[in-house]
Amino acid sequence: MKKTILIIDDEKVQVENLSRYLSTHLTSDYHILTAYEEEDILDKVNNAYYSLAILDLRMDNYEIDGISIAEKICDTNPFAKILITSAFTGEFYASFKDMILSGKIIDTIDKGPFEVFGEEVRSAVESYHTLYFDSADSIKNALLESYAECKNTEDTYQKGVKFEQFVAFLFNNMGFDKISRRNIDKSRNEVDLIIRNDLEDNFFDKFGKYFLVECKNMPLTNVDKNMFIIFKNKLENTASLSELGIIATTGNFTKTAYIEAVRESSKNKKTIFLTNLHFERLIKSIDRLETFKSFIDEQVKDN
Template sequence: MIAMKRSVLIIDDELDQAEGLAKSLLKSIKNTSFEYVADEESIITAIENHYFSVAIVDLRMDKFSFDGIDLIKKIIEVNPFSKIIIISAFAGEYLSPIKDLFKTGKILDVIEKKEFTAFTEELRNVIEEYHVNLFNNPSEINNALLEFYSQAKNEKDAFKKGERFENFVSLLFQSIGYSKVTKRVKDKSLNEVDLIIRNEIDDSFLSKFGKYILIECKNKPKENIDKNTFIVFNSKLVHTNHLSELGILATTGYIARNTYIEAVRTSHDIRKIIFLSNVEFEELILSHDKLETFKEIIDSQVKDN
């Protein structure tokens, strides 16, 4: 079973059109969430931090510093899970870039804006057909995760290396079922956290860990997570004032022995820190029930600690 949700992001520069389309599709498509964004900041934030399995993107955006083609390229770069439906009344003006985008395999369809009922019906059919195929064939999701994990580990540029790994971890947790994953967040004490997950999955086991899950990402295959890294990260959990009682140290390297000893020493605390390294990542990537596998990893490490 795949925990990922059927979620559609609608991107347009006209708020009324985006909202109207979301409301119409919500009435006709069951078990699917719809989010719409219609200003520059919200669009970029949604693309980078929110989970969506399908993006509906208008091409012409006269109000903005970018157009739909730019946004589609960004979606392809940061979200291998998402497919894209292009909508436009001016598709003929973009024939050359649309042709190039089709080569990526990420474009589901190009739908011309026309009479609203016929237009939304065509969209509904494309969205539902894709979701049926996606959730009946989890191998596509797993292959995308494997590719991103490989790219993150093999990246040579130091800055891009960290960025790629954070992106992989974010996508992994989206595949588990989390919809909101925010990157590079500073708390009130100016402690920076790589990823913060809104812990909104309806699960009695996970809900006891507070409203948020904090994740520290270390993409250094030849280095370990040492005791000091653990202590600093634990202090960040303390500063959340019980909003987060689960932290995750994610690494492409390995965990030093003194770090495990420190974890055991602090195991009486209500706050818990678990480790995700190569073994756990492989389990999660290959699992067909990623949510259950994630819970098993937590359960095992909490018991061990």
């Protein structure tokens, strides 16, 4: 996952000032996202992937507040940490102290004179990423923890949600920054994940602007030919926008599904399978993007 910061506040001026300060005082390997309107805040919390959220607690302009947003971040982005910035920290402390004890909230910073406040935020951002985020082992452990959670969750609906989150975080760690969940295509079919292909990598240029991902957290069920055909039809509905589909499963796939996928891979639209063995290799890999490329090479035919 890249060093991506999400700044959340209901005051546009506060967001813009802090974004400008951090953009100027952090190194170029940081990417900064901002959200100050309620709909945009909820959208980015649910669909953007970031390593740290800088969060204001009191939002008088909206129905939501910082505590509810922090709780949503905990649910939707297990990799992200939270930095609280507020002039009302004491007022809300009882509501978020458990998140501090769990390590989800890395620090709280009181808002004061901006030149002091901005520098305190910059220092906290850099300290967190230096101590924890840059460690390859910490990322691997976080991926393993997320994968274990999606495998061990008993509730059927939550199993699906947790697995989608894991797959999204895995691809985000490869460098794919824009990933949206639970999309409806033109034929009213639901697509679990859509990954925007913005990488400057010639290998992926031939696969279109987007990748479609179907997530199946079904350890005891194999993906069969019919499941593959349903997904293939979703991929075809994208016209030329997507040339690569991915079926990710915690189970396996039948021989007939694999044969059909190989046969179809000689056409423009290509589909690959990711199973437990692939996830294990990706999690342990030093270069996950190159490992993912090797999976594509193994499973598809060139036109």
